[in-house]
Amino acid sequence: MWRMGDHWAAIGTSLGSLMFLYTMIERFFPYGFLHKYIEQYVQRILRFTNLYVQISIEEYSGELIDQKNQSYTYTEAYLSAIAIQRAMQLKAYTPKNSKKLVLNVVDYEMTITDQFQGATFWWMLTNANEIGKPRKIDNLRALTLTFSKWHRQLVMDMYLDHVMEKGKELLERNQQRKLYTNNSRDDWYKQEMWSHVVFNHPATFDTLAMDKAKKEDIMEDLIAFSKAKEYYAKIGKAWKRGYLLYGPPGTGKSTMIVAISKFMNYDIYDLELKSVRGGNSELRKLLLDTSDRSIIVIEDIDCNLALTDKRKTKKKGKKGEKTYQQRLAEIRGDRDVTLSGLLNFIDGLWSSTGGERLIIFTTNHVEKLDSALIRRGRMDKHIELGYCSFEGFKILAKNYLNVDAHPLFETIRCLISETKITPADVAENLMPKTVNGGDYSEVCLENLVSALEKAKEDARLKAEKQSEEEESDEEDEEGGSIDSASF
Numbered sequence: 494m495w496r497m498g499d500h501w502a503a504i505g506t507s508l509g510s511l512m513f514l515y516t517m518i519e520r521f522f523p524y525g526f527l528h529k530y531i532e533q534y535v536q537r538i539l540r541f542t543n544l545y546v547q548i549s550i551e552e553y554s555g556e557l558i559d560q561k562n563q564s565y566t567y568t569e570a571y572l573s574a575i576a577i578q579r580a581m582q583l584k585a586y587t588p589k590n591s592k593k594l595v596l597n598v599v600d601y602e603m604t605i606t607d608q609f610q611g612a613t614f615w616w617m618l619t620n621a622n623e624i625g626k627p628r629k630i631d632n633l634r635a636l637t638l639t640f641s642k643w644h645r646q647l648v649m650d651m652y653l654d655h656v657m658e659k660g661k662e663l664l665e666r667n668q669q670r671k672l673y674t675n676n677s678r679d680d681w682y683k684q685e686m687w688s689h690v691v692f693n694h695p696a697t698f699d700t701l702a703m704d705k706a707k708k709e710d711i712m713e714d715l716i717a718f719s720k721a722k723e724y725y726a727k728i729g730k731a732w733k734r735g736y737l738l739y740g741p742p743g744t745g746k747s748t749m750i751v752a753i754s755k756f757m758n759y760d761i762y763d764l765e766l767k768s769v770r771g772g773n774s775e776l777r778k779l780l781l782d783t784s785d786r787s788i789i790v791i792e793d794i795d796c797n798l799a800l801t802d803k804r805k806t807k808k809k810g811k812k813g814e815k816t817y818q819q820r821l822a823e824i825r826g827d828r829d830v831t832l833s834g835l836l837n838f839i840d841g842l843w844s845s846t847g848g849e850r851l852i853i854f855t856t857n858h859v860e861k862l863d864s865a866l867i868r869r870g871r872m873d874k875h876i877e878l879g880y881c882s883f884e885g886f887k888i889l890a891k892n893y894l895n896v897d898a899h900p901l902f903e904t905i906r907c908l909i910s911e912t913k914i915t916p917a918d919v920a921e922n923l924m925p926k927t928v929n930g931g932d933y934s935e936v937c938l939e940n941l942v943s944a945l946e947k948a949k950e951d952a953r954l955k956a957e958k959q960s961e962e963e964e965s966d967e968e969d970e971e972g973g974s975i976d977s978a979s980f
């Protein structure tokens with residue numbers, strides 16, 4: 494007896510065979526003349542049967558080539574991941590500034606059958622010009638999904654979301670992190686506002702020498718932030734969070750930014766305020782040109798803002814003449830980034846955009862910063878990076894020497910608790926001076942012990958000198974008071 498299920502099974506099989514035939518033809522005939530006709534033919538048959546629905550996701554959403562359709566990128570990533578498992582022919586290339594070889598599928602391998610919740614879906618790479626009205630650009634591509642009209646609801650409610658989510662996830666996982674720096678406004682006509690390099694810094698939270706509880710607290714805060722999209726929307730605030738990292742030089746502020754970027758899968762925009770010569774309006778343009786899911790970093794914020802203030806109050810040359818630099822700045826129409834300008838951007842700039850941005854300031858002198866800049870709400874989390882503890886040293890010993898335990902550890906534990914040494918100095922001592930093979934961990938640990946002993950001795954001498962000076966000051970004061978009393 495002929496049942497409904499059999500009917501669909503037969504149609505499914507025929508369609509599957511058609512798709513298979515199509516894949517084979519695609520494999521043997523390069524994209525072009527014959528391919529184009531076969532593709533049109535298949536499309537017509539499918540439309541004629543009236544039982545299948547098609548959705549096309551075009552590479553560019555508008556008629557202009559600069560409007561890349563994000564859904565296409567996600568779908569392409571999703572389908573490539575499936576195709577790469579099945580493909581017979583792959584492409585390999587190495588992206589700029591990267592040492593990693595990347596594999597990609599050739600176009601005709603993008604004809605894919607996918608299963609989701611028991612339903613079958615067919616994907617094809619097609620020419621977008623064939624689908625709708627002719628475009629200004631030739632050979633616009635589209636990924637076309639074909640499915641039974643009975644699965645319309647499943648596609649609308651779940652399948653497309655599933656494809657987008659998985660594609661986005663895959664892209665983020667594979668994507669290499671980028672470090673952007675702002676270009677001078679004078680060069681914007683020939684290059685973008687930001688230039689970038691792919692960075693492969695080895696730092697992660699695991700390799701960061703820092704108190705474990707503090708590290709976990711930061712990671713938890715970051716996770717909570719990344720999941721708080723609805724919360725920020727509900728309270729009507731921009732989805733952003735500010736971190737202030739402070740501590741002496743060499744305590745790992747910049748290293749922590751790299752660790753955060755890797756942990757969150759965010760790109761870094763390293764904003765050099767000194768190069769922002771167009772004042773607040775230029776700053777605004779630069780910040781609006783950053784992408785979502787990124788970290789905007791202003792290093793040494795105290796020096797940068799001080800610099801703009803200094804520029805304002807810079808003394809004039811002899812007889813009140815302007816210096817060459819000042820005249821040049823006037824001719825160029827340079828303006829300063831002001832503290833209030835910066836605050837406005839932190840507070841309000843991203844409320845209208847998607848968000849998910851971290852803003853990180855670093856400083857060696859937290860006490861010098863304007864309290865308005867670092868108040869909670871603007872800089873939500875203040876993180877102090879301090880001198881190296883024994884726990885921090887153990888992480889560095891593991892990173893640099895791959896050593897977990899050693900008889901010298903006990904000596905180091907005692908010395909490090911009595912000394913102020915930065916993780917950068919510890920790391921420096923743990924690096925072999927010459928690399929000629931063999932086990933150099935013993936030598937490096939001995940170097941560190943010497944460095945710690947020297948630091949301890951220096952601190953003792955300094956303290957002695959200071960107390961001597963204080964004593965002599967006191968004597969002077971006493972002497973002074975006797976003298977004055979005698980008059």
Ligand SMILES: Nc1ncnc2c1ncn2[C@@H]1O[C@H](COP(=O)(O)OP(=O)(O)OP(=O)(O)O)[C@@H](O)[C@H]1O
Nearest residue numbers: 700701702741742743744745746747748916917920
């Ligand atoms: N906490 C740390 N954990 C691991 N490595 C560290 C740490 N602190 C410093 N280092 C090492 O020392 C080097 C210098 O550290 P980093 O540039 O992060 O210091 P910083 O606090 O940003 O200094 P500055 O205030 O001068 O910018 C790094 O390349 C890293 O190798």
Ligand SMILES: [Mg+2]
Nearest residue numbers: 746747792855
């Ligand atoms: Mg730094």
